[in-house]
Amino acid sequence: MSGPPSKGSDRAGTLKLLPELRRPLVLAVRNNFGGLERITGLDRRILHLLKTFQPDSFPKPIRERFAKLAELMNDYPAATVDEKRKRLLSALALLDALEAKLAPKAESESVSSTEGLREVAYPDRRPLYMSVQFVKGVGPRVAAELAARDIVTVEDLLYFLPRRFEDRRRVGRIADLQVGVVGQARGVIAAMSSGPRFGRRPFEVVVQDDSGVVTLSWFHYGAQAVSARYKVGDPVRFSGKVSHFRNRLQIVHPDLSPDNGDEADEPDRSIRPLYPDIKGVTTRRLAAIVLAAVDAYLPLVRDPMPEAILRGAGLPDLVTALEALHRPAESAEVDHLNEGRSAAHQRLAFDEFFFVQTALAQRREGTVRQAGFAHERKTDLATRFYKRFPHTLTDAQRRVLKEIVADLMDSKPMNRLLQGDVGSGKTIVAVLSALMVVENGRQAALMAPTEILAEQHFRTISALCDFGGVTVELLTADLGRADKRAVYERIESGEIDLVIGTHALIQKGVRFKNLGYVIVDEQHRFGVRQRVMLAGKGPASDCLVMTATPIPRSLAMTVYGDLDVSILDELPQGRRPIVTQVHWINEWPQVKTVVQTEIRAGRQVYVITPLIRESEKLDVSGAEEEVERLRVELPDTPIGLLHGRMPRDEKERVMRAFLEGVYDVLVATSVVEVGIDVPNATVMVVQHAERFGLSQLHQLRGRVGRGEHSSYCFLMCEKVGEEARERLSVMEETTDGFRIAERDLEIRGPGDILGTRQTGSPIFQHANLVRDQSLLVLARKLAFDLVARDPDLGLAEHADLRRELEGRWRERLKLIGIG
C-alpha cells in the first residue's frame, strides 16, 4: 500500500505536512518570483497535499486556515502574475500562522522562541526555512518587500549581506577625504538643487565644514527622498567613494544620514554594515532586523563544509563568517571588507566556487563512466581530404587533432572544448575528426549559431569533401517544408554522413540513424542544454565544442569545467598583423584616407554599426543611415548593406556579392560578428565602438587579416568620456584574445562574455572571477579530489554537503547550465 506518506490525522502528522506545502511555495517566490510563468502544477500540488490533511480533529481556526489555503489555489492558473504573487505571499503567511498554532509550546511563547518548533518536524534546522516574518521587526509589509528581493526565509535573511561597510571609527573632516577611496565625514548642508531633477543633470547637495566643501550627487533614484528629507542648514554625515569633478570633491550616490549628534543612538566607534536598499525600510531598521535574525537564528546554521576542506583552504566556518559580516569586529580591516577580501567574504566566495566545481566534478564522473564507442583509426577519407587542401596543417592543428583522435579511439565519450582565436583553423580540425567518425560508419553533426555561419560552413566543407564517399547536407530552419522532410528522411536513413545546421538540428523531428559525433561551433552562443540535446540524439555521442571567444581560464573552469580543453594557439602562416587604432568620431577624415587607399588598391572594407538592443528596427535604420553617409563620403564606391532583418536569400546574395568583389564596402550590423570569411577584406571600421564588448570587437577584428595583405581595424568612438577610450585602448595594445577576454571580464563581468545576461542573475554573488582566481583553483582541486573519493557524496560526513547541493544550490547551478 502506498497511500499519502503522512495522513494528517494528528498534530505531528500535520506539522510534517507543512514543510511539504511550503517547499513549492518558497520555490515559486524565490528569484523575485522569477520563472513564475514557467511554474505549472503548483496549485494541483498544493491541493493534492491538502487532501491528505484530515481536519476533523482540529479546532476551527486551524480548519479555516487550511480551507483558506485551498481557496487561494482555486483558479490559480487563471490569475494574473500580480495576483499570483499576492496569493503566494498570503499562502506563505497562512502557513506561518499554522505552524505557530500547531507547534507545541510555541503557541504560548513569542515566535522567536524556536525550541518547540525545532523538535517537531525538522529536528535540526527547521526554523531557518521559516518565513522572515518570524524575525523580530518583520511584519507582513516588510516581508513582502523582502520577498521582492528574494528574501523569503530566515535563512535568506542571514545570507543577505551588507553591500558596504562604513567605518564609523574615523568620521573625518571634509578636507581629509581622499579621491578614489571610500571616505566619510560630517558637515552642514550649504546648498542643494531646488527640487529633484531627472534627466541629464544630477541632483546635488553641497556640504561644508570648517575645512572644505564636497558635492553629493544623485543621478536617479534617491534624489526625491533626499530633497524631501533635508534642507539647507541641516547637519549631516555621509560616506561614499570620493571622486573629483570640475576641481571639486564629489561623491556620487553617497550614503547620507542626519547627524543628530546622538552618539548613544549611533555608536561612533564601530564599523557599520550598510545593506542594499529595501523599499520602505530605513537603513537603520533593516540593520536591526538583520541583527535580530543573527541573534536568534545564526547559531542554528550548520556548516555543510567538511572540516578537512576548510582546513585545507584555511577558511573560517560559516557561522563565524556570517557573524563577521553582519557584526564586524571592532578591529576589522574596513578596506578588506569593502573589497570582498576579508576572510569571511573569501569563505562565501569559496563556497560558491566549491559547489559549482563539485557539481562539475560529479557530472564529469557521470560521463566518464558511460560506455561510448571506441573508433578505429582510419585515415582513408582524411588522405583524400588532404589532396584537396591547399595548405599544410599548423603544428597546433596537428597537436589538437591528435588529442581529439585519441579521445575518439577511447571508449569513453569525448567531451572536449576546442579554443582557438578567430582564423586559427578550427573548422579544418573539426572536419578531419568528423571524417574519421564517418569512416567508422557513424554520422556527425555540426551545429552553428546563425544561418549565415551554417551556410558558410556548408559551402566550404562540402567543397573540401567533394571527393566522393562523404555526403554532406545543410539543415536550417527556413528550409521549405518538403525539403526539410526530405533531409530528415535522409538523416534517419543514414544516407547523410555529416549534417551541418543551426538550432534546426535539435528539433524533435530530427532523428539520426547512428549519430556518433557532435560538433558545436561558437559554443558561447548556445546554452549547455542545446549541446546536450544534440548529443542526446545519439547513444553516448562524442562531443567537441568550439569557441573563438577566448574564455579566461577562470571562466572556462566554471562554465566548461567538466570538459577537457584543447587550444589552437597558433595562426596559419602568412597572416599579417592587423593595425588597430581607436579614433574619436571627428577623426574620420584620417580613417577615410586609409579606406580610400585600400579601395584603390583593390581591397575591401567592412563598416559595422552597433546593435541597438531595444530595437532591431533601429539597428536597420542605423545601418541604412551609414550607407547614405558613405555614399556621400565615398562617391562612386559600390556599397552593400547587410542586416539581421533581411530575408535569407537577400543576405546570401549580398554576402556572395561582397565575397565576389561586387561591393567595395559592406555596411553591416553585428551579424557579421561570427564566421564570414572574405580574405580580400582588409579594413574593419566599427562605428560606436564604445557600445561593444572587447571580446566582441576582437571577433569583429578577426574578419580582416585573413588574406596575405596588411589589414586595419579602426574603432570609432563617440566622445562620451575618457573611460571608453581607455577601455578600447586594450585593443590597440594586444591581439591576444585571452588577454582581451580577461580585461572584458574585469570590466563587464562574466555575463557579457557568456551571453548569459538574459538570465539576469549573476553566476556568483560573492565570488569574483577576476579577483578570486587562486581561490577558484583551490576550490576546484578540493572539489575534484572529494568527488574522486566519494562520487555520490554518500559518505556520512558529506551528507550536509549533498543536501546543500540538492537544496539551496540546485536552482543556481541550473541557471549556469550545470546540474
Ligand code: ADP
Ligand atoms: P576559425 O574557425 O578557427 O576562425 P577557420 O577554420 O574558419 O578558422 O579557418 C580560417 C581560414 O584559415 C580559412 O580560410 C581556412 O581555410 C584557413 N586555414 C585553416 N587551416 C589553415 C592552415 N593550416 N594553413 C593555412 N590556412 C589555413
Ligand code: MG
Ligand atoms: Mg570558425
